[in-house]
Amino acid sequence: MFKDIQKKLLLKYPLLWNTKFVPMVAIGLLLHLIFFGLGYLDGTIDFSNRNNLDIEVTCILFGVLLVIIIIILWLVNYFKNNSLKSFYSKSKYSLFYEWLQIFVVSTLLITFYLPFSVGKQLHQRSYYSLEETTNRCKTIATADMFIDGSFGETEIDSLASGLIDSLGNKIALNYNPEDANTAEYATEKESMAVEAVAAYTYKNHIIFNGKKYDQFSLVNRNTFEFTVISREQDSLNRIQVQNWLHQGNKAEVKKLMANHLSLIREHDLATNLTLDKWFEIVYKAPEFDEFLYIQPYLKQYETDESYNNYEMASKIGYDDRKYSKYFVQQDVLKDKYDTVSEAHTDPFFNIEMILGFLYGAFGLSILIFSFRVTSGKSWLIAVVTTGVINIVYGIFTAIVGVGNMYAYLILFTILGIIFYFFLIYFNKKNLQLSRIALNLFLWSFIGIIPLIYFIIQEHYLRGENRYDYNYTSPEYEWMREHIIHMFSLNFIFAILTLFFLSKIIRNWKGISED
Numbered sequence: 067m068f069k070d071i072q073k074k075l076l077l078k079y080p081l082l083w084n085t086k087f088v089p090m091v092a093i094g095l096l097l098h099l100i101f102f103g104l105g106y107l108d109g110t111i112d113f114s115n116r117n118n119l120d121i122e123v124t125c126i127l128f129g130v131l132l133v134i135i136i137i138i139l140w141l142v143n144y145f146k147n148n149s150l151k152s153f154y155s156k157s158k159y160s161l162f163y164e165w166l167q168i169f170v171v172s173t174l175l176i177t178f179y180l181p182f183s184v185g186k187q188l189h190q191r192s193y194y195s196l197e198e199t200t201n202r203c204k205t206i207a208t209a210d211m212f213i214d215g216s217f218g219e220t221e222i223d224s225l226a227s228g229l230i231d232s233l234g235n236k237i238a239l240n241y242n243p244e245d246a247n248t249a250e251y252a253t254e255k256e257s258m259a260v261e262a263v264a265a266y267t268y269k270n271h272i273i274f275n276g277k278k279y280d281q282f283s284l285v286n287r288n289t290f291e292f293t294v295i296s297r298e299q300d301s302l303n304r305i306q307v308q309n310w311l312h313q314g315n316k317a318e319v320k321k322l323m324a325n326h327l328s329l330i331r332e333h334d335l336a337t338n339l340t341l342d343k344w345f346e347i348v349y350k351a352p353e354f355d356e357f358l359y360i361q362p363y364l365k366q367y368e369t370d371e372s373y374n375n376y377e378m379a380s381k382i383g384y385d386d387r388k389y390s391k392y393f394v395q396q397d398v399l400k401d402k403y404d405t406v407s408e409a410h411t412d413p414f415f416n417i418e419m420i421l422g423f424l425y426g427a428f429g430l431s432i433l434i435f436s437f438r439v440t441s442g443k444s445w446l447i448a449v450v451t452t453g454v455i456n457i458v459y460g461i462f463t464a465i466v467g468v469g470n471m472y473a474y475l476i477l478f479t480i481l482g483i484i485f486y487f488f489l490i491y492f493n494k495k496n497l498q499l500s501r502i503a504l505n506l507f508l509w510s511f512i513g514i515i516p517l518i519y520f521i522i523q524e525h526y527l528r529g530e531n532r533y534d535y536n537y538t539s540p541e542y543e544w545m546r547e548h549i550i551h552m553f554s555l556n557f558i559f560a561i562l563t564l565f566f567l568s569k570i571i572r573n574w575k576g577i578s579e580d
Contacts, residue, residue: 081160085167086143093136094174098181101129105182109189109409113333113402122182129178136175141434162568165435172434173427180415180423190409196294199406202329203292206396206403207300208307209326211287212319212348213396214362218286220269275312284354285311290400294407311354320345330394333402337394347390361393421553428512428560436508439571444501451502452509455479470524477517480510491574500574511563515556519545 082088110119194202271278272286279285289304291297310318323344330337339360347358437445459479463472483506490500526541545552 081164082167084144084147085164085171086140087167087171090140090171091174094171097129097132097136097175097178101125101178102181102185105185105187106189107185108182109186111190111193111402111405113399114335115398122186125182126179129182133175133178137430140171144434145438158572159565159568161439161572162565164438165431165564165568168434169427169431172430173423176426176430177423180419184414187409187412187414190406193406196410199403199410200294203294203403203407204303205322205325205329206399207289207292207295208303209322210290210396210400211284211304211307212323212344213360213394215287215289217282218272218288220272220281220286222268274308277312280353280355282355284348284350284357292404292407293411311351314351316345316349319349329399333399335395335398337392339392339394343392347392358390358392360396361389362396363393363398417550417554421550421557424557425512425553428557432508432512436505439575440501440505445505448502448505448509452506470521473517473521476510477514477521480506480514480517483507484511491570504571504574508567512556512560515559516552519549519552 104121104125108119108121108125112119193199270281272281272283273279274285285308289300289307291300295303307319307322309315320341324341327337327339327341327344344360348360350356436448456476459472459475462475483503487500487503487507490503523542523545526539526545
């Protein structure tokens, strides 16, 4: 079938035939379909086991190897016939259309991870709807207060009027404003800031609804955080359970425990707790500070030998409160539902990932395109030249010690290469000398805008406060926040540049070899 299609393309659309565009697009789509299936398989969640199926690394390595083989076979067939030398004349913008086809094929080949991640996330989302996931996560998160949740911070009781250095000496906070801009002052204060720590004293209790509770009371326990539950809602859920304890609402506490145990049984997780026993050893009204600690995991599910319940208890300040003989696989339950929660809240794609793949495809397509329009010899010389230039500039920058020197050198080199190419082009001089310049031009022009952008951004880093290393100017912050916009516009600019440059390259090919 592909042979018949290729014959028709040769007669009607020779450019599509020459680039092998149709079969390569078909291969690219098939590759995406395969990796979508592999991703869907990788998204399998075994709720009764600590470890999920994890074939992501293997699939990525397999995909990279497969893509390399496909690209090699494609280029062997693609480079058999060069339309710049024979078969048919080139139209005005045919070189741009040829690059565009190369770019589409390159994009399909190197983005095999995208369908993999989509398939994985779709499978993880498919276990429960967003509403059901939110309800289950709320049960798990709030029940953690009765299992092994962390304790909330208490209020600050006092703050020392200064800073304490590493030797225990107090550092005065007052200073002479006239010395604030001197280099010696900045260095001294920066050195002290590294070693200094604030001296805080915290209260050993909390006040909830007018009643005093110990800092290690159940009332001061935190809920587990799931991404599917917002910070505000998480705080409201915690307050709700605190009110149940404060008001002695045993029915709601038992209902929460029963819902949690039903999830444990549903997923065949281990526990030696019953509803009555759990309530008996934990619900110690009215102070809720004499409860027993429940182990949130089984020994055979430990993955880190250094993680020990009793060691952790002593480290955080309540070594007199030992864990009981009762356990429940809460950590497994949290881990599995955390995966489902993130699958619902994480986007399928983010702009950084998309731009990364687009720039990668652009780079690959430009390497292939430049080899196509010049020659293998000049292409290899350009590769060696690029390596030598970067090594020399790197060594020179290290010797000089100026941070932005490398960026300035690369920027001026790119502009010099572009100027040299157009000098030969307009003067109709030797074609051979400009082949290397054209390769370097095509590989580097996309970096002009980012280089200028980061040089300006670095210039605005501290503005007039050059000795204050904690200060960043508003201009710097604005530019840092709009880096993604810069790269997006730069990519569009690169495509537009290639559109007009393709015509120039077509005319450049007509320059005499002598």
